[in-house]
Amino acid sequence: MRAYRDEGGAVYAEIAIAILPLFTLVMGVAQLALIAQASLVVRHAAQSAVRSAVVVLDDDESYYGGAPRLMIEDEAAPGALTAVVTAMSGSPGGLPAASRIGTIRTAAFRPLLGIAPGPSQVASGRAARSIRHAIGGASNDRLAFAVIYLDAAAAVTFPETPGSSSLRTSFAPDEPITARVTMAYPCLVPLVAELLCDEYDALDTSDLSYAARPGALSGVLDGNVRYRLIQAEATLTNQGAPYPYP
Numbered sequence: 001m002r003a004y005r006d007e008g009g010a011v012y013a014e015i016a017i018a019i020l021p022l023f024t025l026v027m028g029v030a031q032l033a034l035i036a037q038a039s040l041v042v043r044h045a046a047q048s049a050v051r052s053a054v055v056v057l058d059d060d061e062s063y064y065g066g067a068p069r070l071m072i073e074d075e076a077a078p079g080a081l082t083a084v085v086t087a088m089s090g091s092p093g094g095l096p097a098a099s100r101i102g103t104i105r106t107a108a109f110r111p112l113l114g115i116a117p118g119p120s121q122v123a124s125g126r127a128a129r130s131i132r133h134a135i136g137g138a139s140n141d142r143l144a145f146a147v148i149y150l151d152a153a154a155a156v157t158f159p160e161t162p163g164s165s166s167l168r169t170s171f172a173p174d175e176p177i178t179a180r181v182t183m184a185y186p187c188l189v190p191l192v193a194e195l196l197c198d199e200y201d202a203l204d205t206s207d208l209s210y211a212a213r214p215g216a217l218s219g220v221l222d223g224n225v226r227y228r229l230i231q232a233e234a235t236l237t238n239q240g241a242p243y244p245y246p
Contacts, residue, residue: 024191030131031189031196035228038115038185043232045108049156050179050234052107056100057171058239064100070238072101072158072169101156105212108156108181109147116149117186118142124222134188152216153184155207162233167210173240182207184227197226204229 058069067073119141121133157180160166171177184205187197200221208214 027131027189028192028196031134031187031192034134034189035185035187035196035230038183038228039230039232041111041115042181042183042185042230043234045111045183046179046181046232046234048111049104049108049181050177050236052104053158053177053179054236054239056103057177058173058241059100064098064103067100070171070173073099102212104179105156108179109150109154112150112154112181112183113143113146115183115185116146116154117188119145121188122149122186122221122225124220131189148213148216150183151212152214153208153211155182155209155211156180157182157207157210159233162235165206171238173238175238176235177238178233178235180207180231180233182229182231184208185230187226187228193226197228199223200225200227203227207231 057071061067061069064073123145157167158169158171159178159180160168162178184200184203187193200217205214
């Protein structure tokens with residue numbers, strides 16, 4: 001007579017073995033979906049940047065502190081958006097003078113604010129890993145931190161031709177202008193971020209060196225957070241309308 005053996009434990013073990021890869025797959029799909037969403041936003045930011053550039057680059061000098069037309073001045077000039085948030089937060093300093101590159105950055109940063117992280121997502125000592133944190137949410141300090149983040153981890157550059165690594169700072173009327181937007185997007189979904197994304201220091205930051213404040217996040221980011229470098233370009237013909245304003 002054969003003894004009865006309880007095989008219920010084997011069923012639970014099989015379920016546990018099957019659930020782990022399935023759970024990882026679901027997490028991977030969630031992270032890839034967030035990266036795809038961010039790619040669309042960065043593409044929109046590039047379109048906004050080039051639409052601003054074809055107007056701003058040949059705009060009246062009096063609106064940009066006498067800066068010459070058809071040239072990108074000091075790359076370190078912050079966007080007007082940074083100044084507005086600084087003023088709203090009550091920080092001293094007031095509003096800086098407008099600059100051409102700062103105005104173009106502002107046009108690009110507006111859509112990027114929707115995917116820029118808050119301090120609870122990437123800041124050292126505060127970063128948390130979950131799908132809820134990956135999606136993000138409203139908080140009192142998120143807007144100010146997001147602008148600081150974009151000033152350091154997002155850049156608007158102008159390649160000589162689409163896809164070129166050579167950048168330009170001067171332009172001619174009625175010629176095509178290509179704007180490239182680069183952003184370090186944080187990957188925050190547990191388990192899969194390490195598989196799909198890299199450490200911040202491992203990213204190709206050649207374009208990010210042209211951010212408004214490249215070193216602003218030094219010592220601020222949590223070392224365990226991973227990032228995906230996302231780039232997009234858009235090209236339009238320069239407006240070429242050097243008219244003065246009355």
